[in-house]
Amino acid sequence: MNIFADFEQRVRTAVESTLAAMDISGADLSRIAVEPPRDPSHGDLATNAAMVLAKPLQKKPRELAEAIAARLGEDPDIDAVEIAGPGFINLRVSPGFWTGHLADLLAAGPAYGRGPSTGRKVNVEYVSANPTGPMHVGHCRGAVVGDSIANLLAFAGHDVVKEYYVNDAGEQVNVLARSAFLRYREAMGEAIGDIPAGLYPGDYLKPVGHALAIRHGDKLLAMDEAEWLPLVKDFAIDAMMMMIRDDLKLLGITHEVFFSERALHAVPEGAKASRIHLAIEDLREKGFVYQGALPPPKGQLPEDYEDREQTLLRSTEVGDDMDRPLVKSNGSFTYFAADVAYFADKFRRGFDEMVFVLGADHGGYVKRLEAVARAISGGAAHSDVVLCQLVKLYRNGEPVKMSKRSGDFVTLAEVVEEVGRDPVRFMMLFRKSDAPLDFDFQKVTEQSKDNPVFYVQYAHARARSVVRQAEGEGIVEAEADADLLSLLSDEGEIGLIRKLAEYPRLVLSAAEAKEPxxxxxxxxxxxxxxHAQYNRGRDVPGLRFVNRDEPRLTQARLGLVRAVASVVASGLQLIGVDAPEEMR
Incomplete structure (x- = not known):
């Protein structure tokens, strides 16, 4: 169903025949590609075959291209072969091929573009916000990007697991517990005054404090911090994760696995050591862990710099910029040590690829996670880090002020509740994830061509409306076989089929590049x-999708309209957006 893969094989067959006639064998054909030409006026497909083979075969690119073109010209589905520049080959495909492909598309239905099972297990970890408060709009972008990547990878044929890493170890959750305890004291009737610096000030912790008061009464007030801290911490983390799950549901996002960081630090019953300790010892046996001192950082030394021996990962041997500390001076594990153990756990669970969707401030994690993957798996698995830049919120061109509920940021829930899930999900993807994104509340809800989500959803609704119009005219859809669809001959109709035929390749490339x-x-x-073809019908009645005087042609065009609706619905589903039957 992927016409580019189909024609790539045809080109390779033509190349093999050409080289055989030249008494050449054993040529590497792996770099041959077939793609859409940059300029549509050059043809339907373009191949670099002559360009990538000329140098290793010591041939002139254009002469080789002419020989390959002669073979390709024998293909009944190719109307014309043209050589451009130094040796690129452009192909023009027959209209009959396009209408035949349209029949295949319609027969495949929702499965069109879906890849065969690869057997490859992929873990996509995304969001993983600290469980210290509600999700903000920055988390929103990573959530949508990660969820869409996971959907694309699954559609491309991989076995995908969506995972959330709960950062429930470390000082930030102790701060959460102290902040929740302050709200508990408030719920018990104490005047707490201004929230002390260093604690979380948002009103979202008031319900947590109230719930603690209901559960424990005044018992916590009589306890020392060492006694109440673990109780309040567990309660607050559970409450925050429930809030985060609810926020994600607003976006239509659910994770299959919630992995606790504390599980890496804990020593399981019957075990002698934590998973972090075991991961470090495994790497020590492989020669990647040693005792040594790091060189001082470039520039002025920080006040807390220590020239001391410590436990280090020899990550420079596997592509990192520097070796990384695994144990702090007080004997506790570094945060990076938990990252190492977490990757080791994923590898133990059988994943071949680990995708991490992180904020742009985590750019330094790219090389270190790649190095961890090589050290732990020996190259059997790899990591892929996707970075998401900041989102700036505007209303009528003016920056949006901070939220009262959170204390210092606009929450994800507030954004979704104001404009709806669909505009949020679509617009979070309407710019590459590593580029900053401006999100204007007014623009994403206006019904115009300038609002991409409305424009795309309207295409699906309009397609369904055309079918209903035909039924109202007494014209019902017929089986869209190649014979019926051969009636489609207008350049706009063929161009639309050509665009639909790009879908399988597009889905595969977007999944491989992690670029939804x-x-x-x-x-x-x-x-x-x-929309352009629909509007042409307004100007030229003979091009209208529904024409009572041409029932067979109308039935063929209804097949094209149904194909548009199918591809748009499939694509919208992958990015988590509804495909409406009608829009008012």
Missing amino acids: HRLAFYLYDVAQAF
């Missing part, structure tokens, strides 16, 4: 092509 914005852009292009 490609799908959002593609859906906008499909919508643009469909």
Whole structure:
């Protein structure tokens, strides 16, 4: 169903025949690719075959291209072969091929573009916000990007698990517990005054304090911090994770696994050591852990710099910029040590690839996580870090002020509740994730071409409306076989089929590159092509999708309309957006 993969094989067959005639064998054909030409006027497909083979075969690119073109010209589905520049080969495909492909698309239905099972297990970890408060709009972007990547990878044929790493170890959850305890004292009738610096000030902790008062009464007031801290901490973490899950549900996001960081530090019953300790010892046996001192950082030394021997990961041997500390001076594990153990746990669970969707401030994690993957798996598994830049909120062009509920940021829930899930999810992808994003509340809800989510959803609703119109005219859809669809001959109709035929390749490339914005852009292009053809029918009655005087042609065009609706619905589903039947 992937026409680019289909024609890539045809090109390779033509190349093999060409080289055989030249008494050449054993050539490496792996770099041959077939892609859409940058300029559509150059043809339907383009291949680099002659360009990548000329140098190793010591041939002139254009002469080799002419020989390959002669073979390709024998293909009945190819109407014309043209050589451009130094040796690129452009192909023009017959209209009959496109209408035949449309029949295949319609027969596949929702499965169109879905890849065969690869057997590859992929773990996609995303969001993983500290359980210290409600999610903010920055988390929102990572959530949408991660969820869409996971959906794309699954559609491409991989076995995917969506995972959330709960950062429930470390000082930040102790701060959470102290903040919740302050609200507990408030719920017990104490005047707490201003929230002390260093504690979380948001009103979202008031219900937690009230719930603690109901559960424990005044018992916690009589306890020392060492006694109440673990009780309040567990309660507060559970409450925050429930809030986070509810926030994610607003976006239609659910994770299959919630992994606790504390599980890495704990010593399981019957075990002698924690998972972190075991991971470090395993790497020590492999020669990646040693005792040594790190060189001082470049520039002025920080006041807390210590020239001392410590436990280090020899990560420079596997691609990192520097070796990384695993144990602090007080004997506790570093945060990076937990990262090492976490990756080891994922590898033990059988994952071949680990995708981490992180904020742009985690750019330094890219090389270190890649190094950890090589050290732990010996190259059998790898990590892929996707960075998400900041989101700036605007209303009518003016920056949005901070939230009263959170204390210092706008919450995800507030954004979704104001504009709806669909605009949020689509617009979070309508720019590459590593580029900053401006989100204007007014623009994402206006019903115009300038609002991409409305424009794409309207394409699906309009397609369904065309089908209903035909039924109202007494024209019902017929089986869209190749014979019926061969009636489609207008350049706009063929161009629309050509755009739909890009979908399988687009989904695969977006999944491989972990770039779901490609799908959002593609859906906008499909919508643009469909709306343009619809509007042509307004100017030229003979091009209308529904024409009572041409029932067979109308039935063929209904097949094209249904294909548009199917591809748009499939793409929207992958990015978590509804495909409405009608829009008012």
